[in-house]
Amino acid sequence: MQLVAGADADAFEVILERHADAAFSLAYRMCGRRSLAEDVAQESFLSLWRSGGRYDRARGSVRTWTLGIVHNRAIDALRRSSVHDRRRASDDALEQELEAPERTDVQAMSNAASEEIRAALGELPSEQRHVIELAYFGGFTHTEIASMLDTPIGTVKGRMRLGLEKLRGHLGGWQAVGA
Amino acid sequence: MSSRDPSLDCGQSVDAAPYVLGSLADADDYREHLEECAICRAQVAELQLVVDTLPASVPAVRAPEALRTRVLSTVRSEAELLKSAGSGAEEPRARTGRRRSLRVSLLGAGLAIAVTAAAAVAITINLRSTAHERVSTAQVAASIRGARASLRQSGGRAELVVSGMPQPPLGDIYEVWLARGSAAQPTDALFSVTSSGTASVNVPGSLHGVQEVMVTSEPLGGSSHPTSAPLLRVAV
Numbered sequence: 179m180q181l182v183a184g185a186d187a188d189a190f191e192v193i194l195e196r197h198a199d200a201a202f203s204l205a206y207r208m209c210g211r212r213s214l215a216e217d218v219a220q221e222s223f224l225s226l227w228r229s230g231g232r233y234d235r236a237r238g239s240v241r242t243w244t245l246g247i248v249h250n251r252a253i254d255a256l257r258r259s260s261v262h263d264r265r266r267a268s269d270d271a272l273e274q275e276l277e278a279p280e281r282t283d284v285q286a287m288s289n290a291a292s293e294e295i296r297a298a299l300g301e302l303p304s305e306q307r308h309v310i311e312l313a314y315f316g317g318f319t320h321t322e323i324a325s326m327l328d329t330p331i332g333t334v335k336g337r338m339r340l341g342l343e344k345l346r347g348h349l350g351g352w353q354a355v356g357a
Numbered sequence: 358m359s360s361r362d363p364s365l366d367c368g369q370s371v372d373a374a375p376y377v378l379g380s381l382a383d384a385d386d387y388r389e390h391l392e393e394c395a396i397c398r399a400q401v402a403e404l405q406l407v408v409d410t411l412p413a414s415v416p417a418v419r420a421p422e423a424l425r426t427r428v429l430s431t432v433r434s435e436a437e438l439l440k441s442a443g444s445g446a447e448e449p450r451a452r453t454g455r456r457r458s459l460r461v462s463l464l465g466a467g468l469a470i471a472v473t474a475a476a477a478v479a480i481t482i483n484l485r486s487t488a489h490e491r492v493s494t495a496q497v498a499a500s501i502r503g504a505r506a507s508l509r510q511s512g513g514r515a516e517l518v519v520s521g522m523p524q525p526p527l528g529d530i531y532e533v534w535l536a537r538g539s540a541a542q543p544t545d546a547l548f549s550v551t552s553s554g555t556a557s558v559n560v561p562g563s564l565h566g567v568q569e570v571m572v573t574s575e576p577l578g579g580s581s582h583p584t585s586a587p588l589l590r591v592a593v
Protein backbone atom coordinates (compact mmCIF):
# COMPACT_ATOMS: atom_id res chain seq x y z
CA MET A 179 0.00 0.00 0.00
CA GLN A 180 2.94 2.30 0.49
CA LEU A 181 3.65 1.96 -3.22
CA VAL A 182 0.03 2.70 -4.05
CA ALA A 183 0.21 5.79 -1.85
CA GLY A 184 3.20 6.78 -3.97
CA ALA A 185 1.06 6.53 -7.12
CA ASP A 186 2.60 3.24 -8.32
CA ALA A 187 0.10 1.87 -10.84
CA ASP A 188 1.73 -1.57 -10.93
CA ALA A 189 1.35 -1.89 -7.18
CA PHE A 190 -2.26 -0.87 -7.48
CA GLU A 191 -2.84 -3.54 -10.13
CA VAL A 192 -1.75 -6.16 -7.61
CA ILE A 193 -4.27 -4.81 -5.10
CA LEU A 194 -6.97 -4.79 -7.77
CA GLU A 195 -6.26 -8.36 -8.83
CA ARG A 196 -6.24 -9.58 -5.27
CA HIS A 197 -9.46 -7.94 -4.13
CA ALA A 198 -11.57 -7.23 -7.23
CA ASP A 199 -13.65 -10.39 -6.97
CA ALA A 200 -14.39 -9.92 -3.27
CA ALA A 201 -15.24 -6.27 -3.84
CA PHE A 202 -17.51 -7.01 -6.78
CA SER A 203 -19.15 -9.90 -4.92
CA LEU A 204 -20.02 -7.68 -1.98
CA ALA A 205 -21.28 -4.90 -4.25
CA TYR A 206 -23.34 -7.40 -6.24
CA ARG A 207 -24.81 -8.92 -3.09
CA MET A 208 -25.82 -5.50 -1.85
CA CYS A 209 -27.00 -3.92 -5.10
CA GLY A 210 -28.49 -6.99 -6.77
CA ARG A 211 -27.74 -5.56 -10.21
CA ARG A 212 -24.57 -6.10 -12.16
CA SER A 213 -24.43 -2.60 -13.65
CA LEU A 214 -24.86 -0.89 -10.30
CA ALA A 215 -22.38 -3.26 -8.66
CA GLU A 216 -19.83 -2.44 -11.35
CA ASP A 217 -20.29 1.28 -10.75
CA VAL A 218 -19.89 0.80 -7.01
CA ALA A 219 -16.78 -1.36 -7.35
CA GLN A 220 -15.20 1.01 -9.87
CA GLU A 221 -15.88 4.05 -7.72
CA SER A 222 -14.49 2.22 -4.70
CA PHE A 223 -11.22 1.21 -6.34
CA LEU A 224 -10.64 4.66 -7.77
CA SER A 225 -11.30 6.14 -4.35
CA LEU A 226 -8.82 3.66 -2.88
CA TRP A 227 -6.24 4.63 -5.51
CA ARG A 228 -6.68 8.33 -4.89
CA SER A 229 -6.55 8.03 -1.13
CA GLY A 230 -3.99 5.26 -0.77
CA GLY A 231 -2.01 7.39 1.63
CA ARG A 232 -4.78 7.13 4.18
CA TYR A 233 -4.49 3.37 4.65
CA ASP A 234 -3.53 2.54 8.19
CA ARG A 235 -2.27 -0.99 8.69
CA ALA A 236 -3.12 -0.81 12.39
CA ARG A 237 -6.81 -0.52 11.55
CA GLY A 238 -7.07 -3.75 9.56
CA SER A 239 -6.06 -5.60 6.45
CA VAL A 240 -6.08 -4.09 2.98
CA ARG A 241 -9.03 -6.34 2.17
CA THR A 242 -10.99 -5.15 5.19
CA TRP A 243 -10.25 -1.54 4.25
CA THR A 244 -11.20 -2.13 0.63
CA LEU A 245 -14.44 -3.89 1.50
CA GLY A 246 -15.28 -1.15 3.97
CA ILE A 247 -15.06 1.37 1.15
CA VAL A 248 -17.19 -0.86 -1.08
CA HIS A 249 -19.78 -1.24 1.67
CA ASN A 250 -20.05 2.50 2.20
CA ARG A 251 -20.30 3.22 -1.51
CA ALA A 252 -22.90 0.51 -1.99
CA ILE A 253 -25.00 1.93 0.84
CA ASP A 254 -24.78 5.34 -0.80
CA ALA A 255 -25.85 3.84 -4.11
CA LEU A 256 -28.70 1.90 -2.56
CA ARG A 257 -30.02 4.87 -0.67
CA ARG A 258 -30.31 6.92 -3.83
CA SER A 259 -31.56 4.21 -6.17
CA SER A 260 -34.89 2.69 -6.93
CA VAL A 261 -33.40 -0.65 -5.99
CA HIS A 262 -33.71 0.45 -2.41
CA ASP A 263 -37.37 1.25 -2.83
CA ARG A 264 -37.99 -2.09 -4.48
CA ARG A 265 -36.28 -3.87 -1.64
CA ARG A 266 -38.36 -1.95 0.84
CA ALA A 267 -41.44 -3.67 -0.49
CA SER A 268 -39.85 -7.07 -0.60
CA ASP A 269 -39.09 -9.34 2.26
CA ASP A 270 -37.32 -11.91 0.11
CA ALA A 271 -33.77 -12.93 0.74
CA LEU A 272 -31.56 -10.46 -1.08
CA GLU A 273 -29.75 -13.28 -2.82
CA GLN A 274 -32.93 -14.23 -4.63
CA GLU A 275 -32.90 -10.86 -6.35
CA LEU A 276 -29.85 -11.66 -8.45
CA GLU A 277 -30.87 -11.41 -12.07
CA ALA A 278 -31.43 -14.94 -13.35
CA PRO A 279 -28.81 -15.04 -16.14
CA GLU A 280 -26.21 -13.78 -13.73
CA ARG A 281 -26.74 -16.57 -11.28
CA THR A 282 -24.67 -18.75 -13.58
CA ASP A 283 -21.68 -16.62 -12.56
CA VAL A 284 -22.29 -17.29 -8.92
CA GLN A 285 -20.10 -19.89 -7.33
CA ALA A 286 -20.04 -20.92 -3.76
CA MET A 287 -16.92 -19.76 -2.03
CA SER A 288 -15.06 -22.87 -1.17
CA ASN A 289 -12.86 -21.82 1.66
CA ALA A 290 -13.66 -23.00 5.10
CA ALA A 291 -13.85 -19.54 6.58
CA SER A 292 -16.70 -18.51 4.31
CA GLU A 293 -18.55 -21.70 5.07
CA GLU A 294 -18.07 -21.06 8.74
CA ILE A 295 -19.46 -17.55 8.53
CA ARG A 296 -22.45 -18.65 6.49
CA ALA A 297 -23.12 -21.41 8.97
CA ALA A 298 -22.84 -19.00 11.88
CA LEU A 299 -25.30 -16.62 10.22
CA GLY A 300 -27.62 -19.53 9.56
CA GLU A 301 -27.63 -20.47 13.22
CA LEU A 302 -28.81 -17.06 14.33
CA PRO A 303 -32.47 -16.68 15.29
CA SER A 304 -34.19 -15.49 12.12
CA GLU A 305 -35.24 -12.14 13.58
CA GLN A 306 -31.61 -11.34 14.48
CA ARG A 307 -30.24 -12.51 11.14
CA HIS A 308 -32.93 -10.53 9.34
CA VAL A 309 -32.10 -7.17 10.93
CA ILE A 310 -28.37 -7.72 10.38
CA GLU A 311 -28.93 -8.52 6.71
CA LEU A 312 -31.29 -5.61 6.18
CA ALA A 313 -28.79 -3.29 7.82
CA TYR A 314 -25.49 -4.50 6.41
CA PHE A 315 -26.46 -5.87 2.99
CA GLY A 316 -29.66 -3.91 2.42
CA GLY A 317 -28.32 -0.53 3.45
CA PHE A 318 -31.38 0.32 5.54
CA THR A 319 -31.11 2.55 8.58
CA HIS A 320 -32.25 1.19 11.91
CA THR A 321 -35.27 3.50 11.84
CA GLU A 322 -36.25 2.24 8.39
CA ILE A 323 -35.92 -1.35 9.59
CA ALA A 324 -38.05 -0.62 12.65
CA SER A 325 -40.71 0.86 10.40
CA MET A 326 -40.56 -1.99 7.88
CA LEU A 327 -40.86 -4.64 10.56
CA ASP A 328 -43.30 -2.62 12.67
CA THR A 329 -40.97 -3.17 15.59
CA PRO A 330 -39.75 -0.70 18.24
CA ILE A 331 -36.40 0.91 17.45
CA GLY A 332 -34.93 -0.36 20.70
CA THR A 333 -35.88 -3.91 19.79
CA VAL A 334 -34.20 -3.59 16.40
CA LYS A 335 -31.01 -2.28 17.96
CA GLY A 336 -31.13 -5.05 20.56
CA ARG A 337 -31.53 -7.74 17.90
CA MET A 338 -28.57 -6.34 15.99
CA ARG A 339 -26.44 -6.40 19.08
CA LEU A 340 -27.50 -9.87 20.18
CA GLY A 341 -26.99 -11.21 16.67
CA LEU A 342 -23.49 -9.78 16.36
CA GLU A 343 -22.53 -11.02 19.80
CA LYS A 344 -23.76 -14.50 18.95
CA LEU A 345 -21.80 -14.39 15.70
CA ARG A 346 -18.72 -13.41 17.65
CA GLY A 347 -19.27 -16.40 19.88
CA HIS A 348 -19.71 -18.74 16.90
CA LEU A 349 -16.70 -17.43 15.04
CA GLY A 350 -14.34 -17.34 17.98
CA GLY A 351 -11.00 -15.98 16.96
CA TRP A 352 -11.65 -16.10 13.25
CA GLN A 353 -10.11 -13.20 11.32
CA ALA A 354 -11.36 -11.51 8.17
CA VAL A 355 -10.54 -13.34 4.94
CA GLY A 356 -7.41 -12.04 3.34
CA ALA A 357 -6.14 -10.38 6.48
CA MET B 358 -25.04 -14.50 25.51
CA SER B 359 -23.29 -11.30 26.28
CA SER B 360 -20.27 -11.47 28.54
CA ARG B 361 -20.23 -7.71 29.16
CA ASP B 362 -20.02 -6.42 32.69
CA PRO B 363 -23.16 -4.28 33.18
CA SER B 364 -21.29 -1.99 35.53
CA LEU B 365 -19.09 -1.02 32.61
CA ASP B 366 -21.98 -0.18 30.32
CA CYS B 367 -22.94 3.13 28.80
CA GLY B 368 -26.44 4.31 27.97
CA GLN B 369 -25.46 4.82 24.36
CA SER B 370 -23.74 1.49 23.86
CA VAL B 371 -26.99 0.21 22.38
CA ASP B 372 -25.99 2.21 19.29
CA ALA B 373 -22.74 0.31 18.81
CA ALA B 374 -24.30 -2.52 16.78
CA PRO B 375 -26.27 -0.36 14.31
CA TYR B 376 -23.22 1.90 14.04
CA VAL B 377 -20.82 -0.84 12.95
CA LEU B 378 -23.47 -2.20 10.57
CA GLY B 379 -23.63 1.21 8.88
CA SER B 380 -27.27 1.47 9.90
CA LEU B 381 -27.31 4.12 12.62
CA ALA B 382 -29.36 7.02 11.31
CA ASP B 383 -27.62 9.64 13.48
CA ALA B 384 -24.10 8.25 13.12
CA ASP B 385 -22.42 11.65 13.40
CA ASP B 386 -23.65 12.16 16.94
CA TYR B 387 -22.49 8.71 17.96
CA ARG B 388 -19.13 9.26 16.28
CA GLU B 389 -18.66 12.30 18.47
CA HIS B 390 -19.73 10.32 21.52
CA LEU B 391 -17.11 7.69 20.68
CA GLU B 392 -14.38 10.28 21.00
CA GLU B 393 -15.29 10.64 24.67
CA CYS B 394 -16.52 7.17 25.67
CA ALA B 395 -13.99 4.39 26.06
CA ILE B 396 -16.74 1.86 26.83
CA CYS B 397 -18.49 2.44 23.51
CA ARG B 398 -15.17 2.56 21.67
CA ALA B 399 -14.30 -0.86 23.03
CA GLN B 400 -17.69 -2.27 22.04
CA VAL B 401 -17.47 -0.81 18.57
CA ALA B 402 -14.00 -2.27 18.11
CA GLU B 403 -15.22 -5.66 19.29
CA LEU B 404 -18.31 -5.73 17.07
CA GLN B 405 -16.45 -4.28 14.10
CA LEU B 406 -14.31 -7.42 13.97
CA VAL B 407 -17.49 -9.45 13.55
CA VAL B 408 -18.93 -7.14 10.90
CA ASP B 409 -15.66 -7.31 8.98
CA THR B 410 -16.28 -11.01 8.45
CA LEU B 411 -19.71 -10.54 6.84
CA PRO B 412 -18.42 -9.88 3.29
CA ALA B 413 -16.92 -13.35 3.27
CA SER B 414 -20.42 -14.82 3.58
CA VAL B 415 -21.59 -13.58 0.18
CA PRO B 416 -21.64 -15.77 -2.92
CA ALA B 417 -18.45 -15.26 -4.91
CA VAL B 418 -18.89 -13.59 -8.27
CA ARG B 419 -15.98 -12.95 -10.59
CA ALA B 420 -15.47 -9.28 -11.28
CA PRO B 421 -15.99 -8.45 -14.97
CA GLU B 422 -12.82 -7.96 -17.01
CA ALA B 423 -14.26 -4.70 -18.30
CA LEU B 424 -14.33 -3.38 -14.74
CA ARG B 425 -10.67 -4.23 -14.20
CA THR B 426 -9.79 -2.68 -17.55
CA ARG B 427 -11.62 0.57 -16.85
CA VAL B 428 -10.15 0.98 -13.39
CA LEU B 429 -6.62 0.19 -14.51
CA SER B 430 -6.92 2.47 -17.51
CA THR B 431 -7.87 5.40 -15.29
CA VAL B 432 -5.19 4.57 -12.74
CA ARG B 433 -2.41 4.27 -15.32
CA SER B 434 -3.50 7.48 -16.97
CA GLU B 435 -3.43 9.37 -13.67
CA ALA B 436 -0.11 7.80 -12.70
CA GLU B 437 1.37 8.92 -16.02
CA LEU B 438 0.12 12.45 -15.50
CA LEU B 439 1.61 12.51 -12.03
CA LYS B 440 4.91 11.23 -13.34
CA SER B 441 5.03 13.71 -16.21
CA ALA B 442 4.11 16.55 -13.87
CA GLY B 443 7.14 15.70 -11.76
CA SER B 444 7.62 15.38 -8.06
CA GLY B 445 5.88 18.65 -7.38
CA ALA B 446 2.60 17.10 -8.39
CA GLU B 447 3.03 14.24 -5.98
CA GLU B 448 3.42 16.38 -2.91
CA PRO B 449 -0.21 17.39 -2.67
CA ARG B 450 -1.24 13.74 -2.89
CA ALA B 451 0.94 12.89 0.06
CA ARG B 452 -0.30 15.85 2.03
CA THR B 453 -3.94 15.04 1.43
CA GLY B 454 -3.78 12.12 3.80
CA ARG B 455 -2.92 14.26 6.76
CA ARG B 456 -6.41 15.68 6.95
CA ARG B 457 -5.10 18.74 8.68
CA SER B 458 -7.48 21.55 9.24
CA LEU B 459 -5.78 24.53 7.70
CA ARG B 460 -6.55 28.05 8.53
CA VAL B 461 -7.41 29.61 5.25
CA SER B 462 -9.11 32.91 5.00
CA LEU B 463 -12.02 32.49 2.68
CA LEU B 464 -12.22 36.21 2.19
CA GLY B 465 -8.53 37.00 2.16
CA ALA B 466 -7.50 39.31 -0.61
CA GLY B 467 -4.33 37.38 -1.28
CA LEU B 468 -6.02 34.05 -1.81
CA ALA B 469 -8.10 33.29 -4.81
CA ILE B 470 -10.70 31.24 -3.02
CA ALA B 471 -13.48 33.72 -2.61
CA VAL B 472 -16.34 33.49 -5.01
CA THR B 473 -18.02 36.83 -5.43
CA ALA B 474 -21.71 37.15 -5.84
CA ALA B 475 -21.14 38.22 -9.42
CA ALA B 476 -19.08 35.17 -10.17
CA ALA B 477 -21.56 32.76 -8.82
CA VAL B 478 -25.05 31.87 -9.81
CA ALA B 479 -27.13 31.85 -6.67
CA ILE B 480 -29.39 28.88 -6.45
CA THR B 481 -32.05 28.07 -3.93
CA ILE B 482 -30.89 26.30 -0.84
CA ASN B 483 -32.81 23.35 0.53
CA LEU B 484 -34.59 22.73 -2.71
CA ARG B 485 -36.07 19.45 -1.58
CA SER B 486 -36.08 17.72 1.72
CA THR B 487 -37.74 14.64 3.08
CA ALA B 488 -37.83 13.06 6.47
CA HIS B 489 -34.91 10.85 5.49
CA GLU B 490 -32.99 13.08 3.12
CA ARG B 491 -32.05 16.74 3.05
CA VAL B 492 -31.07 18.14 -0.31
CA SER B 493 -29.21 21.45 -0.65
CA THR B 494 -28.39 22.96 -4.00
CA ALA B 495 -24.99 24.44 -4.78
CA GLN B 496 -23.91 27.85 -5.88
CA VAL B 497 -22.08 27.39 -9.16
CA ALA B 498 -19.20 29.58 -10.30
CA ALA B 499 -19.73 31.50 -13.50
CA SER B 500 -16.80 29.69 -15.11
CA ILE B 501 -18.79 26.47 -15.15
CA ARG B 502 -22.18 28.01 -15.76
CA GLY B 503 -24.62 25.29 -16.69
CA ALA B 504 -23.31 22.87 -14.13
CA ARG B 505 -25.60 21.77 -11.34
CA ALA B 506 -24.81 20.20 -8.00
CA SER B 507 -26.63 19.21 -4.88
CA LEU B 508 -25.66 17.86 -1.49
CA ARG B 509 -27.81 15.01 -0.24
CA GLN B 510 -27.67 14.30 3.46
CA SER B 511 -29.32 11.29 5.03
CA GLY B 512 -28.51 8.76 7.68
CA GLY B 513 -25.42 10.64 8.77
CA ARG B 514 -23.99 10.50 5.27
CA ALA B 515 -23.59 13.21 2.69
CA GLU B 516 -23.21 12.83 -1.02
CA LEU B 517 -22.43 15.47 -3.60
CA VAL B 518 -24.18 14.85 -6.91
CA VAL B 519 -23.08 16.92 -9.89
CA SER B 520 -24.14 17.16 -13.50
CA GLY B 521 -23.14 19.29 -16.44
CA MET B 522 -19.62 19.72 -15.05
CA PRO B 523 -16.73 20.00 -17.50
CA GLN B 524 -13.83 17.61 -17.15
CA PRO B 525 -11.17 19.08 -14.86
CA PRO B 526 -8.25 20.64 -16.74
CA LEU B 527 -5.49 18.26 -17.79
CA GLY B 528 -3.44 17.38 -14.74
CA ASP B 529 -6.15 18.53 -12.35
CA ILE B 530 -8.83 16.82 -10.35
CA TYR B 531 -11.80 18.12 -8.39
CA GLU B 532 -11.39 18.15 -4.61
CA VAL B 533 -14.07 18.45 -1.93
CA TRP B 534 -13.46 20.76 1.05
CA LEU B 535 -15.26 21.28 4.32
CA ALA B 536 -15.40 24.91 5.47
CA ARG B 537 -15.63 25.46 9.21
CA GLY B 538 -15.58 29.15 10.04
CA SER B 539 -12.62 30.54 8.15
CA ALA B 540 -10.88 27.17 7.89
CA ALA B 541 -11.06 24.99 4.78
CA GLN B 542 -10.41 21.38 5.66
CA PRO B 543 -9.25 19.09 2.84
CA THR B 544 -10.90 15.72 2.32
CA ASP B 545 -9.84 12.63 0.42
CA ALA B 546 -12.86 13.04 -1.85
CA LEU B 547 -11.20 13.61 -5.21
CA PHE B 548 -13.17 13.12 -8.38
CA SER B 549 -13.52 13.73 -12.05
CA VAL B 550 -16.72 13.48 -14.04
CA THR B 551 -18.06 11.10 -16.65
CA SER B 552 -18.11 12.04 -20.32
CA SER B 553 -21.62 13.36 -19.76
CA GLY B 554 -20.42 15.56 -16.90
CA THR B 555 -21.93 13.64 -14.02
CA ALA B 556 -20.43 12.37 -10.78
CA SER B 557 -21.53 11.38 -7.32
CA VAL B 558 -19.09 11.74 -4.49
CA ASN B 559 -19.37 10.57 -0.92
CA VAL B 560 -18.41 13.46 1.36
CA PRO B 561 -16.27 11.87 4.05
CA GLY B 562 -16.30 12.73 7.71
CA SER B 563 -18.74 14.53 9.90
CA LEU B 564 -20.52 17.67 8.73
CA HIS B 565 -20.95 18.79 12.32
CA GLY B 566 -19.85 22.42 12.51
CA VAL B 567 -19.37 22.62 8.76
CA GLN B 568 -20.82 25.73 7.15
CA GLU B 569 -20.08 24.88 3.55
CA VAL B 570 -19.01 22.01 1.34
CA MET B 571 -16.86 23.34 -1.49
CA VAL B 572 -15.25 21.96 -4.63
CA THR B 573 -12.12 23.33 -6.27
CA SER B 574 -9.93 22.16 -9.11
CA GLU B 575 -6.57 20.99 -7.78
CA PRO B 576 -3.47 19.24 -9.11
CA LEU B 577 -3.86 15.47 -9.36
CA GLY B 578 -3.59 13.95 -5.93
CA GLY B 579 -5.30 16.88 -4.31
CA SER B 580 -3.99 19.74 -2.22
CA SER B 581 -3.84 20.48 1.48
CA HIS B 582 -5.17 23.98 0.89
CA PRO B 583 -7.26 25.40 -1.93
CA THR B 584 -5.17 26.68 -4.83
CA SER B 585 -8.08 27.97 -6.89
CA ALA B 586 -11.44 29.59 -6.39
CA PRO B 587 -14.32 27.31 -5.46
CA LEU B 588 -16.36 26.08 -8.39
CA LEU B 589 -19.15 24.79 -6.21
CA ARG B 590 -20.31 25.87 -2.78
CA VAL B 591 -23.12 24.30 -0.81
CA ALA B 592 -24.35 25.75 2.47
CA VAL B 593 -24.81 22.95 4.99
